[in-house]
Amino acid sequence: EDKVVQSPLSLVVHEGDTVTLNCSYEVTNFRSLLWYKQEKKAPTFLFMLTSSGIEKKSGRLSSILDKKELFSILNITATQTGDSAVYLCAVESGSEKLVFGKGTKLTVNP
Amino acid sequence: EADIYQTPRYLVIGTGKKITLECSQTMGHDKMYWYQQDPGMELHLIHYSYGVNSTEKGDLSSESTVSRIRTEHFPLTLESARPSHTSQYLCASSESTVKAFFGQGTRLTVV
Numbered sequence: 001e002d003k004v005v006q007s008p009l010s011l012v013v014h015e016g017d018t019v020t021l022n023c024s025y026e027v028t029n030f031r032s033l034l035w036y037k038q039e040k041k042a043p044t045f046l047f048m049l050t051s052s053g054i055e056k057k058s059g060r061l062s063s064i065l066d067k068k069e070l071f072s073i074l075n076i077t078a079t080q081t082g083d084s085a086v087y088l089c090a091v092e093s094g095s096e097k098l099v100f101g102k103g104t105k106l107t108v109n110p
Numbered sequence: 111e112a113d114i115y116q117t118p119r120y121l122v123i124g125t126g127k128k129i130t131l132e133c134s135q136t137m138g139h140d141k142m143y144w145y146q147q148d149p150g151m152e153l154h155l156i157h158y159s160y161g162v163n164s165t166e167k168g169d170l171s172s173e174s175t176v177s178r179i180r181t182e183h184f185p186l187t188l189e190s191a192r193p194s195h196t197s198q199y200l201c202a203s204s205e206s207t208v209k210a211f212f213g214q215g216t217r218l219t220v221v
Contacts, residue, residue: 004152034209041119041215042200043153048209088153092208097169100145100153 002027006089006101014109017079021087021104024071029094033065033072036088038103043088046074079108113137116201116213123191123220131186131216133201142184143210145200146170153200159184191220 007022025033032050036043047056049065049072056063060079065072076083086103093099114135123129135142140161145153145168155168159178173195174188184203188195196219202210 009150032208036212041198042212045209045211090153096208097155097158098153098208098210099169102150102152105150 002091002093002099004089004091004099004101006087006104008104009102010105010107012107012109013079015080017108018075018077019079019106021074021076021089021106022071023073023089023101025089025091025099026070027091027093027099030067030070031092031094031096034090034092034098035063035072035074036090038086038088039084046087076106079106081108081110084108114201114203114211114213116199116216118216119214120217121219123218125190125192125220127191129188129191129218131199131201131218133184133186133213134182135184135203135211135213136182137203137205137211138181139203139205139211140181141204141208141210142178143202143204144168144174144176144184144186145202146172147198147200147215149198157186191218193220196220 004025035046047063052067063074088103089101090098117132144157154170156172157176200215201213204210
């Protein structure tokens with residue numbers, strides 16, 4: 001059975017801290033890994049990773065995939081209160097469907 | 111910017127009622143999805159469609175049904191709501207890849 005495990009499940013930091021969110025997976029016929037940010041309701045797309053070792057970067061957020069070890073990390077540097085959200089990791093399997101993890105709830109305190 | 115809309119945003123309804131959750135997108139995406147999400151839990155795929163007149167059940171068994179008569183519209187129906195159906199329902203659409211755009215969700219409470 002396809003599985004995506006995120007850690008930690010929740011994290012509380014202070015503004016300015018750097019955080020690393022983890023996502024490990026076991027899926028058949030891996031195609032891609034996606035990160036989403038979920039504030040209140042609608043998840044919004046952050047990154048899509050398909051190749052190992054290539055870092056995707058957007059402002060203070062970056063992500064990298066390790067297909068050999070079956071995991072990805074999402075880094076957020078110089079965190080701000082607006083980064084508070086649930087960060088979801090999802091993996092596309094051979095069936096072209098996404099399997100989601102439970103998410104990491106990040107709280108950034110001023 | 112994604113244009114996908116769900117209505118209603120919140121719904122409280124009595125047991126046994128029939129309900130339809132609406133989802134519309136203006137991007138012309140062929141693929142559309144319905145996910146169910148309980149607090150603190152994963153999104154679970156309950157239905158998906160790869161085009162008009164195409165619907166499939168997802169990985170999580172659901173008593174709901176869907177239809178796809180028009181590309182832009184993917185409503186979800188519960189014939190007889192029960193308290194166990196209380197959850198958040200998220201609609202999404204995507205183009206050729208699985209990079210999905212999500213609606214704001216419908217929070218359903220069945221009393």
